[in-house]
Amino acid sequence: MAATKRGEARPVALVTGASAGLGAVFAERLAAHGHDLVLVARDKARLTVLAETLEVDHGAASEVLAVDLSHATGRERAAERVARGVDYLVNNAGFGTVGEFARLPPQKEIDQVELNVVTLARLTRAALPPMLERKRGRIVNVASMAGLAPGPYTATYSATKAFVISLSESVAEEARATGVRVMALCPGFTRTEFQSRANMRIGHVPALAWMSAEAVVDSALAAIERGEIVHIPGALNRLTREGMRLVPRGLTARFVGAASRKFTE
Numbered sequence: 417m418a419a420t421k422r423g424e425a426r427p428v429a430l431v432t433g434a435s436a437g438l439g440a441v442f443a444e445r446l447a448a449h450g451h452d453l454v455l456v457a458r459d460k461a462r463l464t465v466l467a468e469t470l471e472v473d474h475g476a477a478s479e480v481l482a483v484d485l486s487h488a489t490g491r492e493r494a495a496e497r498v499a500r501g502v503d504y505l506v507n508n509a510g511f512g513t514v515g516e517f518a519r520l521p522p523q524k525e526i527d528q529v530e531l532n533v534v535t536l537a538r539l540t541r542a543a544l545p546p547m548l549e550r551k552r553g554r555i556v557n558v559a560s561m562a563g564l565a566p567g568p569y570t571a572t573y574s575a576t577k578a579f580v581i582s583l584s585e586s587v588a589e590e591a592r593a594t595g596v597r598v599m600a601l602c603p604g605f606t607r608t609e610f611q612s613r614a615n616m617r618i619g620h621v622p623a624l625a626w627m628s629a630e631a632v633v634d635s636a637l638a639a640i641e642r643g644e645i646v647h648i649p650g651a652l653n654r655l656t657r658e659g660m661r662l663v664p665r666g667l668t669a670r671f672v673g674a675a676s677r678k679f680t681e
Contacts, residue, residue, distance in 0.1 A: 426450055426451060426452045426476070426477070427450065427451050427452070427503035427504065428451060428452050428453070428454060428501070428502045428503055428504070429442075429443070429446040429451040429452070429453055429454070429502065429503060429504035429505070429506065430453070430454035430456060430494075430497065430498055430502045430504070430505050430506070430539075430543075431443045431446070431453065431454070431455060431456065431506040431508060432456045432457070432485060432494065432506065432507055432508050432509035432535070432539070433456070433457055433508040433509035433510065433558075434453075434455040434456055434457050434463060434466065434508070435455075435457035435458070435459040435462035435463055435466065436457075436459075436462065436608065437508075437606075437608030437610060437629055438508050438558060438603075438606065438608060438629050438632060438633060439457065439506070439508040439509070440466055440629075441629045441630055441632075441633040442506045442508060442556075442633050442636075443455060443466060443470060443478075444469075444470065444473075444474075445633050445634065445637060446504060446506075446637075447470040447473070447474040447476035447478075448473075448474050449637075451476065451503070451504060452476050452477045452478065453467070453470060453476055453477075453478040453479070454478070454479045454481060454497055454502065455467055455478050455479065455480050455481065456481045456482075456483065456485070456494050456509070457482065457509065458482060458483070458484050458485075459482070460480060460482035463480045463481075463482060464480055466478070467480055479497075481493065481494060481497060485509050485531055485535045486527045486528075486530045486531040486535065487530070491530075491534070491535045491538055491539075492538075494535075494539060495538050495539055495541075495542040496542075498539050498542040498543045499542040499543075499545075499546065500546075501546040501550075502543060502546075502553075503547075503552070503553055503554070504553070504554045504555075504556075505539060505540070505543045505553075505554070505555045505556070506555075506556045506558070507535075507536040507539055507540065507555070507556070507557045507558060507580075508556075508558045509531060509535065509536075510528075510531055510532040510536075510558065510576070511528060511531065511532070511610070511613060512528070512562075512570060512572075512573035512610065513525065513528060513570070513572060513573060514569060514570055514676070514679045514680055515569060515680055516569065517571040517572065520572075525572045528572050528573065528576060529572065529576060532573070532576035532577070532579075532580070533576045533579050533580070536557055536580060536583075537583060540555055540557065540583070540587065540598075543555055544587070544591070544596070547596045548591065548594055548596055550595075551594060551595035551596070552595045552596065553595070553596045553597070554596075554597050554598075554599075554640055555584075555587075555596070555597070555598045555599070556599055556601055556636055556640060557580050557583070557584045557598070557599070557600050557601065558580070558601050558603075559577040559578075559580040559581045559584070559600040559601060559602045559646075560573070560574075560577040560580075560602055560603060560604075561602050561603065561604045561648065561653055561656070561657070562574040562577050563576075563577025563578040563579075563580060563581045563600075563602065564578075564581070564602065564657060564660060565660055565665070565668045565669070565672055566665065566668065566669035566672060566673075567672055567676065568669060568672060568673030568676055568677075569673060569676035569677050569679065569680060570676050570679075577602075580600055581600045581602065581646060584598050584599060584600035584645065584646070585600065585645055585646060588645045589645075597640050597643065598645070599636070599639065599640045599644055599645055599646070599647055600645065600646045600647070601632070601636045601639075601647050601649070602646060602647065602648045602649075602653075603627065603632045603648075603649055603650075603653070604625065604627065604648075604649075604650060604652070604653040604656070605625045605626045605627065606626070606627050606628070606629055606632050607626055607627070607628055607629060608629055620678050624652065625652065627649060627650050627653075631649065631650070632649045632650075635647070635649035635650070636649060
């Protein structure tokens with residue numbers, strides 16, 4: 417991805433879940449490559465600090481849109497901004513829950529579907545028409561390795577990320593040869609606030625399984641420029657994916673369930 421030349425109008429990137437983790441790193445990297453930003457999350461204070469940092473470090477102008485994307489009002493405000501035209505959309509906002517599906521709070525599972533699925537689909541749909549009209553644009557939908565297999569003890573999260581992968585693959589094919597690229601990003605264990613927010617017990621996860629948010633984002637930005645549609649960052653994650661292909665899906669569910677149960681213990 418080439419940086420903007422001096423004197424050129426800066427393209428605009430909208431990043432959801434921009435207040436921390438992958439979203440904040442996506443915002444920083446895109447600003448460094450010459451984009452102005454629309455920063456979307458619930459935490460206005462964090463977004464404001466990030467906007468100031470991006471201006472100082474990269475000369476990027478940032479709009480701050482502090483909304484709750486798991487609710488229709490916030491989702492529609494973000495969709496209206498996307499529909500006005502952005503050059504780069506990163507659908508990063510999302511959260512997970514851990515535990516037996518039958519015992520988890522029902523409303524939180526519904527909120528998870530609203531944010532991880534409904535909001536992502538709504539913003540992708542809002543972004544596509546102006547991108548297709550201009551014959552350029554990039555959409556990165558943040559999925560997960562969890563979306564590649566059944567996910568006992570992370571059932572809703574895994575299901576939502578499977579949706580993200582399937583939607584991205586389908587829309588990428590529809591947009592093929594238009595100049596618009598759509599990609600599902602499927603990271604594995606990444607050092608962000610995700611695990612603490614999901615109340616995951618992660619002490620048993622070996623150090624070599626983890627990637628930094630910076631490494632994931634750099635890998636993703638390079639992958640979409642290569643035209644990848646589903647990108648799994650990290651050699652170990654890709655090796656894990658190849659191993660999963662060799663195991664019957666029912667047996668995979670048992671393996672994943674045994675591993676995921678440890679997040680609750």
